[in-house]
Amino acid sequence: MSEVGKRETRMKVEQVLHMNGGIGETSYSNNSLLQKKVISLTKEMRDEAIKNLYCKTFPKRLGIADLGCSSGPNTLLVISEVIKLVDKLCQEHNHESPEYQVFMNDLQGNDFNNIFRLLDRFTEKLNDEVEDGIGGPIFFYGAPGSFYGRIFPTKTMHFIHSSYSLQWLSQVPKGVENNKGNIYMATTSPANVLNAYHEQFQRDFSLFLKCRAEELVDGGRMVLTILGRKSDDKYSKECCYIWELLAVALNDMVLEGIIMEEQMDTFNIPQYTPSPSEVKLEVLREGSFTIDRLEVTEVHWNAYNDWNEVDFRSSLSKSLIDGAYNVTKCMRAVAEPLLVSHFGETIIEEVFGRYLEILVDRMSKERTEFINVSISLTKKV
Template sequence: MEVAQVLPMNGSVEEASYANNSLLQRKVISLTKSLRDEAITSLYCNTLPRSLAIADLGCSFGPNTFLVISEIIKVVEKLCRELNHKSPEYKVFLNDLPGNDFNDVFMSLDTFKEKLRNEMETEMGPCYFSGVPGSFYSRIFPDKSLHFVHSSYSLQWLSKIPEVGDNNKGNIYLTSTSPSNVHKAYYKQFQTDFSFFLKCRAEELVEGGHMILTFLGRKNSDPSSKESGYIWELMAMALNDMVLQGIIDQEKLNSFNIPNYYPSPSEVELEVLTEGSFSISRLEVSEVNWNALDNWDHFNDGYNVAQCIRAVAEPLLASHFGEGVIKEIFNRYKKILGDRMSKEKTKFTNLTLMMTRKA
């Protein structure tokens, strides 16, 4: 299974689409606004670019796609007014996998531009948008063509499923029952992917360029702790129940593993240090509830979180188990989530990195 072909988020405007179930991602973007503001302020004041190239990696589609871009431009325009500078031109590159719903992105572009201009106190510089399909685990931009790179809730996805064979039977991610070779395979894949990601971005960013990355991670040293893979452990419970009832084949389950890795701060720092192209200005840890709705209740907990996970994982599950069992998987998953969330505090841990390209 080619991961890049089955990782784009759920399209359409249906109930389980990413566009209708991405409030969690929006909350995380809001949590990291102060770091982005600091980074773009530092970049602009130190370089005063006449043309500012910004890339958002893993842009997806829906209400969150232009949020970060809008915030960045507003910060720069405010600085221009304060410093009495002419606004730069903006070159915005929106990247995601080829299967992403770029049509949705482009169809909402004019509305976004009009709204942004209306919110500006003065006339802003020209703004040019480009869609850039492709995996960010490869080169996707020319040498030294970018000033600012942003990515949120994308880098926890690996470029491929770690080579664990059928050694992780009954599990779909790292758990306390996963053999040590499974742990090693997941960590090795994270190291390979993240190191190559940094290498590619180092070639694409100008010297002194800034990068803000936010991804799911963990605070402790144990990659199989509840802090990281519990959301998938509960899904594995639903899948194992379906195996027992003959709905899903045991071999199908044994050969399925989620291509995620939730690193610790020390693991992230080590890869940045080892690759060597970036200096870390800040590494912050934050938390967000599994259920991102403010006026939530325990009755709807399971449904809301199941919909959020379905929006990002359905294509992956459908490609492996078939479209016919998806509804049943998430009906069971919803009940398991609701039960656990009524008894436990459930939070995702986020790592946010602010980095500068070294000279």
């Protein structure tokens, strides 16, 4: 592919890769409890990183960024926690609060307007929750663009956070044309397809680390959470299964003539879910950061249920149907823009109706979970 072709492929992904905007029933804003649970799992890791960062230098200006911030109730959650913690540390050490420079980053298709509408209420709520209010002023900025490139000026950031964003690749990997009948890495995918996905992740994540190393101050910190897998087996159900079931629904529609086979064969999800060892290896290879913590957690597909609430005995139990419905809405909020871009809007209701039925069946028979790989990093001096 020519360099122009590469840029066109990447631009297309950047234009269509975003969550469902707005505040409707199928919006990401109303279907992101799972992501909130994942964020809560790394609070201790974030707090440790912030304490170690701030108490060493007590900067007068604190640059904070959330990469892949999306739009909804989770968007400002981490920012709120960071500011409250820093303000508490200032009081404990009798230091003046810094000026907070907050950058919200996502691709250009993100619903930034919804974020900006939340800012006044966010600041009011933050001041209400802190005794005597937040000490330093808070300046908010939108930073649209791909994080697989430079976003901020050199050595201006102190703390960078990203959750459930880095599994998304800059583009669909080259050389996956023979991944017929699949929309992602799957148990039936040829080995070259899995290798192509892995190599694209290596390039993208290495570039991400290089760019952030240029933007962070010496000793700056990052906490990243990536949808991943425990196993080093790229065919593992831990990473592939949720998309394989969506592919079942799409393939059924191909057999019935609702979707053209050629359309199905040319659709692939630009995502890679790495193992902890793959994440660690790329950090060591790139060389700009030291690893402070590397952890793996898991959450049920249905964010509204704990394991002990899941009824495996009947595929028709209300809890299972409700659970599958919640998972369907969560996946729709994430995948609908990609599907609409490739297949058009007319198939959406049909495909997610079928997907719901498939999820009810599978969730009644087996334990279904997402795996999260979280890593805390310090930029080398």
